Amino acid sequence: MAEKVYQCTVSAPVNIAVIKYWGKRDVGLNLPTNSSLSVTLSQDDLRTVTTASCSKSFEKDTLWLNGHVEDISTSKRLSVCVEELRSARQGLEKEDDSLDKISQLKLHVVSKNNFPTAAGLASSAAGYAAFTEAVARLYGLPWTPTQLSRIARQGSGSACRSLFGGYVAWEMGELHSGADSVAVQVEPVEHWPEMRVAIMVASAAKKGVSSTSGMQSTVASSTLFQKRVKNIVPERMQAMKQAIRKHDFETFAKLTMTDSNQFHACCLDTFPPIFYLNDTSRAIIRVVENINAAAGKTVAAYTFDAGPNAVVYFLEENSAYVLDTLYAVSRNAQGWEDSERNPTSVKIDDVASETVLSGVSRVILTKVGDGPRLLSSEESLINEDGTLKDA
Amino acid sequence: MAEKVYQCTVSAPVNIAVIKYWGKRDVGLNLPTNSSLSVTLSQDDLRTVTTASCSKSFEKDTLWLNGHVEDISTSKRLSVCVEELRSARQGLEKEDDSLDKISQLKLHVVSKNNFPTAAGLASSAAGYAAFTEAVARLYGLPWTPTQLSRIARQGSGSACRSLFGGYVAWEMGELHSGADSVAVQVEPVEHWPEMRVAIMVASAAKKGVSSTSGMQSTVASSTLFQKRVKNIVPERMQAMKQAIRKHDFETFAKLTMTDSNQFHACCLDTFPPIFYLNDTSRAIIRVVENINAAAGKTVAAYTFDAGPNAVVYFLEENSAYVLDTLYAVSRNAQGWEDSERNPTSVKIDDVASETVLSGVSRVILTKVGDGPRLLSSEESLINEDGTLKDA
Numbered sequence: 001m002a003e004k005v006y007q008c009t010v011s012a013p014v015n016i017a018v019i020k021y022w023g024k025r026d027v028g029l030n031l032p033t034n035s036s037l038s039v040t041l042s043q044d045d046l047r048t049v050t051t052a053s054c055s056k057s058f059e060k061d062t063l064w065l066n067g068h069v070e071d072i073s074t075s076k077r078l079s080v081c082v083e084e085l086r087s088a089r090q091g092l093e094k095e096d097d098s099l100d101k102i103s104q105l106k107l108h109v110v111s112k113n114n115f116p117t118a119a120g121l122a123s124s125a126a127g128y129a130a131f132t133e134a135v136a137r138l139y140g141l142p143w144t145p146t147q148l149s150r151i152a153r154q155g156s157g158s159a160c161r162s163l164f165g166g167y168v169a170w171e172m173g174e175l176h177s178g179a180d181s182v183a184v185q186v187e188p189v190e191h192w193p194e195m196r197v198a199i200m201v202a203s204a205a206k207k208g209v210s211s212t213s214g215m216q217s218t219v220a221s222s223t224l225f226q227k228r229v230k231n232i233v234p235e236r237m238q239a240m241k242q243a244i245r246k247h248d249f250e251t252f253a254k255l256t257m258t259d260s261n262q263f264h265a266c267c268l269d270t271f272p273p274i275f276y277l278n279d280t281s282r283a284i285i286r287v288v289e290n291i292n293a294a295a296g297k298t299v300a301a302y303t304f305d306a307g308p309n310a311v312v313y314f315l316e317e318n319s320a321y322v323l324d325t326l327y328a329v330s331r332n333a334q335g336w337e338d339s340e341r342n343p344t345s346v347k348i349d350d351v352a353s354e355t356v357l358s359g360v361s362r363v364i365l366t367k368v369g370d371g372p373r374l375l376s377s378e379e380s381l382i383n384e385d386g387t388l389k390d391a
Numbered sequence: 392m393a394e395k396v397y398q399c400t401v402s403a404p405v406n407i408a409v410i411k412y413w414g415k416r417d418v419g420l421n422l423p424t425n426s427s428l429s430v431t432l433s434q435d436d437l438r439t440v441t442t443a444s445c446s447k448s449f450e451k452d453t454l455w456l457n458g459h460v461e462d463i464s465t466s467k468r469l470s471v472c473v474e475e476l477r478s479a480r481q482g483l484e485k486e487d488d489s490l491d492k493i494s495q496l497k498l499h500v501v502s503k504n505n506f507p508t509a510a511g512l513a514s515s516a517a518g519y520a521a522f523t524e525a526v527a528r529l530y531g532l533p534w535t536p537t538q539l540s541r542i543a544r545q546g547s548g549s550a551c552r553s554l555f556g557g558y559v560a561w562e563m564g565e566l567h568s569g570a571d572s573v574a575v576q577v578e579p580v581e582h583w584p585e586m587r588v589a590i591m592v593a594s595a596a597k598k599g600v601s602s603t604s605g606m607q608s609t610v611a612s613s614t615l616f617q618k619r620v621k622n623i624v625p626e627r628m629q630a631m632k633q634a635i636r637k638h639d640f641e642t643f644a645k646l647t648m649t650d651s652n653q654f655h656a657c658c659l660d661t662f663p664p665i666f667y668l669n670d671t672s673r674a675i676i677r678v679v680e681n682i683n684a685a686a687g688k689t690v691a692a693y694t695f696d697a698g699p700n701a702v703v704y705f706l707e708e709n710s711a712y713v714l715d716t717l718y719a720v721s722r723n724a725q726g727w728e729d730s731e732r733n734p735t736s737v738k739i740d741d742v743a744s745e746t747v748l749s750g751v752s753r754v755i756l757t758k759v760g761d762g763p764r765l766l767s768s769e770e771s772l773i774n775e776d777g778t779l780k781d782a
Binding site: 223257 | 660
C-alpha cells in the first residue's frame with residue numbers, strides 16, 4: 001500500500017522596500033542594522049507558488065526550486081527554517097494525541113516563481129515566505145504572520161515582509177536572539193488600494209555583487225553608513241508610516257526616492273565601491289523627474305534594489321499620465337501588449353529617453369496586493385502519490 | 392605718442408583634489424564646508440597662460456578668455472579679485488612715490504587654456520590662479536602664494552590650490568571674513584616627484600549640473616553630508632598629509648579612492664540626485680581594481696571630479712605596469728601616440744574593458760608639477776602696443 005502524502009500549496013508575494021534594508025548586525029540570524037518598510041505587490045502578477053509535502057516514503061528533505069533540485073540539509077538557511085517549523089509541529093503532536101505524527105517525516109518542497117530568479121526582483125523574499133507559509137500550513141501551526149516572519153527572516157531577511165499584504169514594516173528589534181526582529185503590517189491593502197507599480201527591467205542578468213557580501217562590505221567600510229542607520233532611518237520609518245496612514249503620496253514618494261538614493265550612496269561609499277545603478281537606471285530617474293516636473297507635483301517615485309531595475313510607484317488616478325510617459329520611453333519593451341497607451345504630453349530629456357529605450361527590455365505593470373494565499377489542491381505542484389507534477 | 396602698456400605673463404597649473412572640495416558655507420566668499428587637498432599637475436602638459444596688462448589707452452577692464460571677450464565689471468567673481476589686487480597696488484603707490492601710478496589704469500587680461508574648458512578638467516582653477524598671479528605680478532605685490540590664494544579662492548574655490556606646486560592643502564578656516572581660508576603647501580614637488588597621472592577623458596562635453604548649484608543642493612538636502620564634513624574629512628586630511636610626508640603611496644591611494652567615492656555618494660544622496668559618474672567611469676574603477684588585484688598591492692588610484700573623466704595616480708616605478716593596462720583598454724583614444732606600450736599581463740574584466748574602449752576618447756599623461764611660472768615677454772598674449780597677439 002502506498003504511504004499517505006500530506007501536502008499543502010500556497011503562493012506568496014514579492015515586496016519592494018521603500019525604506020531599504022541594507023546591512024546585517026548578525027549574519028547568522030539575518031538581523032538587520034535598521035528597520036525597513038515595503039509595499040507588497042499583487043500575486044496576480046508576480047508570485048512564488050510552493051507546495052510542501054511530507055510522507056513516510058520520502059527519503060530526505062528536498063527542495064525543487066524552479067526545477068533545480070537541492071538537498072535541504074546542505075543549505076544552512078533552509079535547514080534553520082525547517083528545524084524551527086518541525087520542532088513546533090512536534091510540540092503540537094505532544095500536546096494533542098489525535099494529530100498525525102508527521103513532524104518526523106521527510107519533506108518534499110516544490111517552488112516556482114513566475115518571474116526570472118535573481119533579476120533583482122526579490123525572488124528570495126517571495127521564495128522563503130512561500131516556503132515558510134507552506135510548511136507552517138502543512139504542519140497546521142496556529143501562528144500569526146508576525147510569528148512566521150521570524151522564521152522566514154532567517155531564510156532571507158526581506159522574506160519576512162512578504163508574509164503580509166499591503167504596507168509592511170520589518171522592525172529591526174533589539175534582542176540578540178532576534179525574537180523581536182519581525183514583520184508587522186502597517187496598513188492592509190484595503191487602506192490604500194490605489195497604489196500602482198511599474199517595474200522597468202533594465203537587466204535580467206544575475207547581479208554582480210550578492211546582497212549578503214555587499215551588505216557586509218558596506219557595514220565594514222562605509223564611513224557614512226552608521227549615520228544612516230542610527231539617525232536617518234529611524235526618522236524616515238516614522239515619517240513613512242505617517243504618510244501611508246494619511247494617504248500622503250507626495251511624502252511617500254519623496255521618502256521612497258531619497259531612501260533609494262541613500263542606499264545606493266552607501267554602496268558607493270563602500271570600499272571597493274558597489275554599483276547597482278547603471279546609465280539606464282539613471283536615465284529612468286531623469287524621466288521620473290521629468291514626469292513630476294510636468295505635473296507640477298510628485299506623482300511618481302522611483303526606487304532601486306540591488307540591481308539596475310527601476311520600480312516606479314504612482315497612484316491609480318495618475319496612472320494614464322505616468323504610464324503614457326513610461327511607455328513613450330520604453331515602447332519596445334515586452335509587457336506593454338495589454339496596455340492601451342496614448343502619446344505623452346511630458347517633455348522628456350532626449351538623452352534619458354534614448355538611454356531608456358535601448359536599456360529597458362521588459363515592463364511589469366502591477367499594484368499593491370495581499371499576503372500569502374492558500375491555494376487549492378488543483379494548483380499543487382505535487383501529485384497525490386508524491387511525485388512531481390511535471391517531473 | 393602711444394601710451395605705455397604695462398604687462399606681465401604667467402602660467403598656472405591645474406590641480407586635482409585627492410580630498411574633495413564639495414560644499415560652500417558661504418557662497419559669496421567661496422568659503423568651503425571642509426578642507427581639501429590636491430596634487431598640482433605639470434604645466435608642461437596642462438596650463439593656463441595669462442597676460443595681464445594696463446594702459447592709459449584702455450577704456451575698460453576686459454578679459455579675453457580663450458578668444459571670448461568679457462567685460463570684467465559684469466562678472467562679480469572677477470571684479471572681486473581685481474578690486475582687492477588694485478587696492479593693494481594703490482597702497483603700495485601711496486607708500487612709495489617712485490612707483491608708476493598704474494593702479495587706476497584699466498586692465499586688459501588675455502587668458503588661454505591648452506585643454507578643453509569645462510570638460511571637468513578644473514579649467515576655472517587654473518584660470519583664476521593665473522589671473523590672480525598675473526595681475527599681482529603686474530602690480531608688483533610682495534605677496535606670498537598663501538596671501539594670493541585668498542584672492543584666487545574668491546574667483547573659484549579650488550583655484551587657491553593652483554598657486555602652489557606639489558601637494559597642496561586648502562585649509563577651510565574659521566573666520567566669517569574668510570581671511571584664514573587659504574592654501575598652504577603640504578610638500579613641494581621635489582619631496583615626491585615620482586607621482587604620475589593619467590587622465591582618461593570620458594566626455595569632453597560641458598557638464599550637466601554646475602559645481603556651485605550642485606554643491607548647494609548637496610548642502611541643503613543630503614542627510615549624510617554633515618557627517619562627512621564634520622567627522623570624516625578632518626581625519627582624512629591628517630592621514631593624507633602623513634601619507635604624503637612618508638611617501639606612503641598605498642595610504643595615499645586608498646584615501647584618494649575612498650574620498651572620491653564618498654564625494655559622489657554625497658551627490659547621490661542629494662535630492663534630486665546628482666550623477667557625475669557614468670558607465671565608463673565605473674568601468675575605469677573596475678580596471679584600476681583589476682590592476683591592483685594583479686599587482687597584489689595598491690599601485691594605482693582613481694579619482695573623479697564633477698564629471699565622468701577619471702584621473703589615475705601612480706608612481707613612476709609602476710608606470711609601465713599601470714600604463715600598459717590603461718593602454719590596453721583605451722588604445723583607440725587620442726594621446727597614446729608618444730607612448731611606447733607593451734601588452735599587459737593584467738587580467739581585465741571583459742565588460743569593463745569594452746566599456747572603457749568605447750567610452751574614453753582621449754588620455755593625457757602627466758605628473759606632479761610646480762606652481763605658477765613667470766613667462767618671458769615672448770610668450771605674452773599681448774603686443775607691446777596693447778593689441779591682442781592673434782586678434
